[in-house]
Amino acid sequence: MTTNSQRILLVDDEQDILEFLSYNLRKEGYHVTTAENGEEALKAAKKENPHLVLLDVMMPGLDGIEVCRELRQMAGMKDVIIAFLTARSEDYSHIAGFEAGADDYINKPIKPRVLLSRIKALLRRTSVSNDSEVQDLGGIIIDRESYSVTHQGNELNLPRKEFELLALLASKPGKVFAREEILSRVWGEDVVVGDRTIDVHIRKLREKIGEDYIRTVKGVGYKFEF
Amino acid sequence: MTTNSQRILLVDDEQDILEFLSYNLRKEGYHVTTAENGEEALKAAKKENPHLVLLDVMMPGLDGIEVCRELRQMAGMKDVIIAFLTARSEDYSHIAGFEAGADDYINKPIKPRVLLSRIKALLRRTSVSNDSEVQDLGGIIIDRESYSVTHQGNELNLPRKEFELLALLASKPGKVFAREEILSRVWGEDVVVGDRTIDVHIRKLREKIGEDYIRTVKGVGYKFEF
DNA sequence: AACGGTGTTAAGGCCATGTTATGAGTAATT
DNA sequence: AATTACTCATAACATGGCCTTAACACCGTT
CATH class of the missing domain: 3.40.50.2300 (Response regulator)
Known part of the structure; x- marks a missing residue:
């Protein structure tokens, strides 16, 4: 490629x-x-x-x-x-x-x-x-091209959804992404999934990269911080 | 909403x-x-x-x-x-x-x-x-995108209703917002809540950002000043 | 003093999110 | 083709905090 x-x-x-x-x-x-x-x-x-x-x-x-x-x-x-x-x-x-x-x-x-x-x-x-295929944020490197995430030197192999979710949040650190927006951008516009689906993926991400990066803003959405 | x-x-x-x-x-x-x-x-x-x-x-x-x-x-x-x-x-x-x-x-x-x-x-x-994403008003910075309020350097984490309320009042400093208007814009048009609900939220805001910013106009509503 | 409007505090319900396990579906491997 | 590994969505339950309420206090006005 x-x-x-x-x-x-x-x-x-x-x-x-x-x-x-x-x-x-x-x-x-x-x-x-x-x-x-x-x-x-x-x-x-x-x-x-x-x-x-x-x-x-x-x-x-x-x-x-x-x-x-x-x-x-x-x-x-x-x-x-x-x-x-x-x-x-x-x-x-x-x-x-x-x-x-x-x-x-x-x-x-x-x-x-x-x-x-x-x-x-x-x-x-x-x-x-x-344009920037690779992004470096406080200990986390996101490489959109190779679809890989490096966390404190360790390369994590994130599944697609988890990667897309992390990439989306990290594309604008600080910005709160509404659940609705997350759904349409990661899952697709007319895909209907249950309420807890996003949470579960957030959970898995936090498990892998630590609790400190993704912050919940209750009633609004999630945001990436570093 | x-x-x-x-x-x-x-x-x-x-x-x-x-x-x-x-x-x-x-x-x-x-x-x-x-x-x-x-x-x-x-x-x-x-x-x-x-x-x-x-x-x-x-x-x-x-x-x-x-x-x-x-x-x-x-x-x-x-x-x-x-x-x-x-x-x-x-x-x-x-x-x-x-x-x-x-x-x-x-x-x-x-x-x-x-x-x-x-x-x-x-x-x-x-x-x-x-409706600019970030407003700076005399020691208070309101950032809609990151859903955060910074008061004299300290980042406050306001809950949703408090944030919306503050953001509304601060959207037009000096303007008095009637309780009715506050209700319809923060709570939603057909939401029915008790009389003291707004006051309680005002109270919490004052607790966090100080007494000087939000002024009560008796019989009319509240306004933001700085 | 009574009254209308607002301030204050604490308590509890409810709702949004967290959490875990499970199974269906899919891709990789043999 | 069979087996294995893995991803993903869902259900069911737990949890914590936000929001509302209620009860009362405090004005200023009549």
């Missing part, structure tokens, strides 16, 4: 378009991965952890909407930006697509210059907060 | 749009409440006391313009920001809408990116004077 530049996953069933777009994107310094169908796309997304996914709506097999939905469910994929590529006529798909969690639509036929400016705008949004 | 982040009330009669917009807004950390018609909207506004109301113009029953007018009349709702969602063709509504007290118009079809930047801009406008 290359991490130097921003990673883009490009999904379309037409070879021509893949080549044409990836050529133009690579020329701008993006790291481009391509997939020709939905299944490939999901696999590639898991592996490459892209910043942005460009997704054709109309595809044989898993269509773009489906892929989008699945991506939104995947752990660690909450903040990925998803943009649909669509023929101008397929107007209906906008609604379904937005429901599935799309961030933007780009109409075919695609002009490289237009595409690039849209992409830059999309990526600018998260690049500020999301 | 969650109070951690900025509250948005979303009003539209189409379920699809509600879902799609609330997804995108929640992803950004906003606290979103939805309503499907004008009556619901007014009820929800009373209860949630939103910072921003996104209001569909065309609705069965009470339409957006009407709701807007009523909102502007409601106590404690003076500073709310109201933005209309409108189909591009409904041009006439701009005039009526601005007369009713709208702050902005957003055209459908709505693109998340556009919506979010507009919302941020709108909220930024009042956050300077009114």
Whole structure:
């Protein structure tokens, strides 16, 4: 997995378009991965952890909407930006697509210059907060890339949910995250889980990194301190 | 009522749009409440006391313009920001809408990116004077984000109600808040509590930050001074 | 003195969170 | 394919503190 530049996953069933777009994107310094169908796309997304996914709506097999939905469910994929590529006529798909969690639509036929400016705008949004892959906070080092946490020299192997939860809290030390916000950002928007689920994960985190880092603000949420 | 982040009330009669917009807004950390018609909207506004109301113009029953007018009349709702969602063709509504007290118009079809930047801009406008995350007032620092109050260097850990109460009073130093207003904004509109409840909380606050900041105005309410 | 409004204190209920164990589901390993 | 290890959600119960209440004291006003 290359991490130097921003990673883009490009999904379309037409070879021509893949080549044409990836050529133009690579020329701008993006790291481009391509997939020709939905299944490939999901696999590639898991592996490459892209910043942005460009997704054709109309595809044989898993269509773009489906892929989008699945991506939104995947752990660690909450903040990925998803943009649909669509023929101008397929107007209906906008609604379904937005429901599935799309961030933007780009109409075919695609002009490289237009595409690039849209992409830059999309990526600018998260690049500020999301760029530092590794974070050092008072004895705890969080490495989002390798998905590992080091606590006083010991590398902890946190399970996904625990890692996501810790990473979220630590992304803004001091800020209180409401349970609601935690749920939507770690578990997903429409996932319904029991009341005690968050607590249990907090508990496990505190077990591993100590009681002092995560503080409960009763009736409000949790915050990370150091 | 969650109070951690900025509250948005979303009003539209189409379920699809509600879902799609609330997804995108929640992803950004906003606290979103939805309503499907004008009556619901007014009820929800009373209860949630939103910072921003996104209001569909065309609705069965009470339409957006009407709701807007009523909102502007409601106590404690003076500073709310109201933005209309409108189909591009409904041009006439701009005039009526601005007369009713709208702050902005957003055209459908709505693109998340556009919506979010507009919302941020709108909220930024009042956050300077009114709702900034951190306020510094003569030895007392109130930080909404971290939910903490610092008094002469000491960080106080106020319970939720006490924090909300202090934050409310301090949001407009000098202004007298009627007990009724305090009740509806801190406790919630339809919550019924005894007469002495507010006093007790005032007492605890004075205990912690000193007697000088909160002054009783007999027969009227309380105000914050420094 | 009575009355309306607020201050003060202590006590108890209730609710949000903590805690532990358990089982279903999934991934890794053989 | 079978086995093993592991993650995750839930249920059931414990706990602690926040919030409310109640009862009374203290004003100022009529």
